[in-house]
Amino acid sequence: MHLSTEQLESCLNIALAQDGETEWIEFKEDFHGGEELGQTISALANGACYAAQPYGYLVFGISDDREIIGSSFNFQKEKRGNSNLELWLRNAITKEAEYYVFNWERVDKKKITIFIISAAETAPVHFQSQPYIRVNSHIHLLNKYPTYAKAIWRKEMIDWSAKVCTDATIDDLDLNAIEYSKKLYAQKNPHLTKDIDSWQNITFLNKIKLTINSKITHAALILLGRPESVTLLNPCTPRITWILRDQDNNNKDYEHFEPPLLLAINQVYAKIRNLKYRYIQDESLFPQEVDQYDPYTIREALNNCIAHQDYSMGGNISIVEKEDSTLTFNNQGTFIPKSISNVIDSNSPEQVYRNRLLVEAMVNLKMIDTIGSGIRRMFTIQSARFFPLPDYDLSNNKVSVTIIGKVIDLNYAKKLATIGDLTLHDVMLLDKVQKKSKLTADDAKYLKSKGLVEGKRPNLFISSTIASATNQKAKYIKQIDLGNKHYSELVLKTLESFGASTRAQIDECIFPNLPENLDINQKTIRVKNILQQLRKKGLILNSDQRWKKV
Known part of the structure; x- marks a missing residue:
């Protein structure tokens, strides 16, 4: 969005012409912090949606009595700690949200900063996983005002x-x-x-x-x-397809289940080969054997697929059972709450459903609930069984959840369960570390602040504290970065012991000593940089594609 000074003055006049501050307009004398700014942007985007306005306006340089006094606030230059405020805020606000920031000096030399914020469209705008609304000149959590929330959530969605x-x-x-x-x-x-x-x-x-x-x-x-x-x-296809695959992802068996889906649920459940999983016996912490998949988890995942499938897309609901002890449920359509973190953190009912009538009927038949606890309970059940947490993939306009029916690391799982001050949020993040899944910069910073992980993103690993508690000391040592000085000494020791060596021979000696969480490309670059540093210091030289000590 590009606006001239005249157009910006027009926007300011529109805001000032309203009868006081509204759900979609707010004036501030000056900047007071990133959190307040993020909450206000969320509130004004949602308020503009509620008030049927195309934009919300946040203006800096206006006093409480609506006098233009000017402001020294410069959004683009402002910092939050060591980070750029603009970058931090973009990462903290719903990705789909749009807002534009303009600074200009008026003819009276007073500087104004105005945020022009696009109204929320089909779902509330969140700041740090929470939606806000402006009510009676104050910012509040949207969830506390169901009338506003109901009006905003999927405002134009047809059931x-x-x-x-x-x-x-x-x-x-x-x-x-x-x-x-x-x-x-x-x-x-x-x-x-x-x-x-x-x-x-x-x-x-x-x-x-x-x-x-x-x-x-x-x-x-x-x-x-x-x-x-x-x-x-037609063209809707309300069908559930069960597929069995081997560990190489080859299809071994399949079956389609047609309506009535109410009866098909039990048929699908009976088809899943819920084998017994045997734990390694160790004192009395674990039973000798359990079902690979908890019955509630299977039914919750399947019923969620039925309740939230976008039937207008014409695709099937599918359940892929693999012999590597995984069960994956797929349904068509975007995930309305936007992220699993939103569901887990809020622990409250959704404000909207794609198929509200279908959902209400399934609630009446005790198939699902609407208190927001179904997915959270799935995570809690897996954690209590010491199994990996459910994996959600929300890409490609579908929802895919994979349930793993085995323990990946028994000692880690058992000992982790004995650390009493870990929240479900903590366990979810550590579960990502174990699975080598991507973590945001904020999540990595949070885990580090609690002393739970070490290393640099994306190559994080369980910290020495947890490693000690989980009998993973040896694994920890293999992952820790011992620094360039240590690895430089290893290179010199290698050349001293074996004489002139090719790059491949040096890699063979050094790679096993580098952190385990580095991939081959990262290790190659690391050794290359060490060799160049030693060459610049005059400690080694390269002749005929062989490295030698000077």
Whole structure:
């Protein structure tokens, strides 16, 4: 966005012309800190969405009584610790959020800084994983104001699952599925058991919100529809595909499961080869054997796929079972909460669902809950079993979650469990370190501040404190960087012991001593730099492609 001074003055006049500060306009005399700035940008983006305004405005250099006094604030030059404020803020705010910053000097020599903030579009703008809103001249967490949140979340989303299928009748639903749904509803509402028995099928379906005024919805056809009625949902394909693959990723078996998906869930569950996993016996900390996959985790992951699939995309829900003890669930559509961290950290219900009618029906049938604890419980169960935490891949417009049904490092898992002050957030980050997954700069800084990891991102490793507690001292020594001085001495010792050596011969001697978490390319560059430093110091020379001590 490029604006002239005249256009900036026009934006300022628009802001000043409003009847006081609003959900989408705020004035400040000067800058007071990065956290306050980040919260304000989030609040104004969300407030602009709520107020149906294209932009929010944050203006520095305006007093409380709305007098133009000027400000010395320069966003581009401001620091936060040793970091650039602008870069830090961009990393802390929702990536999709857009805002533009302009500094200019007015004719009266007073300097103004204005943030022009694009309104949130289909989801609230977050700052440090939390959305904010401006209410009565104060910034608050959006979650505390459900009326605002409901208006902002997926403001223009149409609930595909709530659409009525005009060509469908109750005869297109499976009677066995209806009877099973009555059983599930009675389990959740035992005080209604006698009433449920007396209700006609269509009355029951109206009450659990699978039909609207006795008309058959897409949600009803997905959960309760007869297999031959699937054509009524074209081009949607409400199908679950189970695939078995060997460790080389070759398909060994597969099966498709058609609606009614309510009944298909048990069929899929029975198909999964939930083998027994035997722990190494050690005192009494572990049972001798357990199921590879916890039943709740399987059902939660599968039911989430059904509830949140973007059926308009026409793809299948798939479950890939591999003989390397992994189970991967895939559904089409973006992950609405944006990140797993948002779900885990907030530990509260989502404000919006892609298929709200379908979700509400599944809640009524005790298939899922909406209190925001399902995914968190999956993480807690895996942690309590000392298994790796679930891996989520939210790329390519789909959601993929992999459950690992084995312990990767028994001693590490056991000892880690005895360190009592680790939160689930801590365990999640350490789990990423163990899996060599990417960590953000802020996450790495956090782990280092708690003394849990060492090294440089992306080559972090478990710190000596944890290594000692988990009997990984030898592994720790292999990963720690001993410094160029140490490795230079090894090079000189190698040339002294073996005489003139080729680069390949030097690499063969030095590579095993470099940190284990460096890849081949990094080790190659490291040795190259050490050789060049020694050559510049006149300690070695290269002749006929061989290195020698001087």
